Amino acid sequence: MSIVQRAPDYIRAISPYVPGKPISELAREMGLVESEIIKLASNENPLGASPKATAAATAALADIHRYPDGNAFALKSAIAAKFGVGIDQVVPGNGSNDVLDLCARAFLNHASSAVYSQYAFAVYPLAVQTAGARGIEVPARDFGHDLEAMAAAVGEDTRLIFIANPNNPTGNFLSGAEVERLLQRVPRDVVVVLDEAYNEYMEPSQRYDSVAWLRQYPNLVISRTFSKIYGLGGLRVGYGLAGAELADVLNRVREPFNVNHIALAAATAALGDDEFVAKSYAVNRAGKRQIEDGLKVLGLRFIPSAGNFIAFEVADGAAANLALLKQGVIVRPLASYKMPTWLRVTIGLPEENERFLAALAKAIA
Ligand SMILES: Cc1ncc(COP(=O)(O)O)c(C=O)c1O
Structure with a gap:
């Protein structure tokens, strides 16, 4: 008997959590330079830590x-x-x-x-x-x-x-x-x-x-x-x-x-560090508006978000995700949530949001 069979059924039935792709992994896979990759995939704070x-x-x-x-x-x-x-x-x-x-x-x-x-x-x-x-x-x-x-x-x-x-x-x-x-x-x-x-x-x-x-x-x-x-x-x-x-x-x-x-x-x-929290909130609020406006220009449907990320819909989630990755932009595909036509982008710094929107325009062209 395989050792795997010794784990209870309910454990063997688990599909592991799919995390956002690390920058180093994308660099390896696509032959990109790490410093040129932007990661907007894991709802992290783009300002770093306090x-x-x-x-x-x-x-x-x-x-x-x-x-x-x-x-x-x-x-x-x-x-x-x-x-x-x-x-x-x-x-x-x-x-x-x-x-x-x-x-x-x-x-x-x-x-x-x-x-x-x-x-x-x-x-x-x-x-x-x-x-x-x-x-x-x-x-x-x-x-x-x-x-x-x-x-x-x-x-x-x-x-x-x-x-x-x-x-x-x-x-x-x-x-x-x-x-x-x-x-x-x-x-x-x-x-x-x-x-x-x-x-x-x-x-x-x-x-x-x-x-x-x-x-x-x-x-x-x-x-x-x-x-x-x-x-x-x-x-x-x-x-x-x-x-x-x-x-x-x-x-x-x-x-x-x-x-x-x-x-x-x-x-x-x-x-x-209330000052850092306030600054992070302000950066997120402005960035959310920037990305929402950009998605509207691209004619894409999105779900209004109360968090530091936005889920938006494209015709083909996997294809758009791959096209973004090739341009060094990591977002989160939502196929694992059974939302295969959706991607989720974390709100970044203004220049990251701009780069994401430009890459997305190319990805769905
Ligand atoms: C809704 C929600 N809850 C909990 C977590 C867990 O985060 P952490 O374990 O880093 O606190 C996350 C992380 O993405 C989340 O999105």
Whole structure:
């Protein structure tokens, strides 16, 4: 018997996550010079990281022979102070992906199910499948979450619901009132994971106070990340916010040292750099308009996005993607989301957006 056969069926059935193509890989494949490639594929911050985070990471190098603080005390304290919650309500994650996984590991098994939306972040079905549970994918409405249908899909064995707001890869946004209606409707013994990886990119008019809901809904987990607006994707650090009881359960399945020492230092410093966040928000807002205008000129359909990326439709997604790659522009094809005619571009610096639009014009000509 092949060793592969020894893995449970539900593990063998997993299709691995398809990440954005690294710059070095494209350079190798196409014989391009790395410095001439632009990567707008993984919703990274085009400004880089906060200088305060970089300085803290550099200083932390002196102690890398030591294990990190497994309790993440400094980071948890900073997060708790920023949001006005108890330190026992913060769950540190090796990226927010880890937080999503902790929720699945803590609450799911072969006898349970989890609800998520069609076109929602690809990690939800992966986390559910890895836990051996049944995924219930609810058809999307206009590419976004149909919260009424999601609440209706909750069954006897449902233990988790994943909601991404804003959603990746579509950029769809749900109002605070819509999300709270779902929280009111869902039984209190079903965990609602509200994934807010792109929260800081939302416009002021879209903002709502999800953290305040933690007092009312002991089944709510809010997931946030340092990978997006804080520019620390390479360090892998995020966090969950939940009621103390729920946070305690998540901490039981957390690896003892899940967030590394450099990431802890950088994230703690980044959290205090409001100036960098404001600048990143402004660059994104202007860039979003620039790309939207460019897509309109090209006559392409796109989904209005509340995040730092835009999904747009072309006649042939694979062909347009290849034509962009040949010009040294990496975007994210959405075939793995069963959106084969769609591509997703991360909003970059003005000159990157301009180059992307020019390359796209050629790619679809
Ligand atoms: C909606 C959403 N949630 C979570 C994540 C996970 O990001 P990270 O693990 O880097 O925090 C991503 C990353 O792309 C995302 O798009």
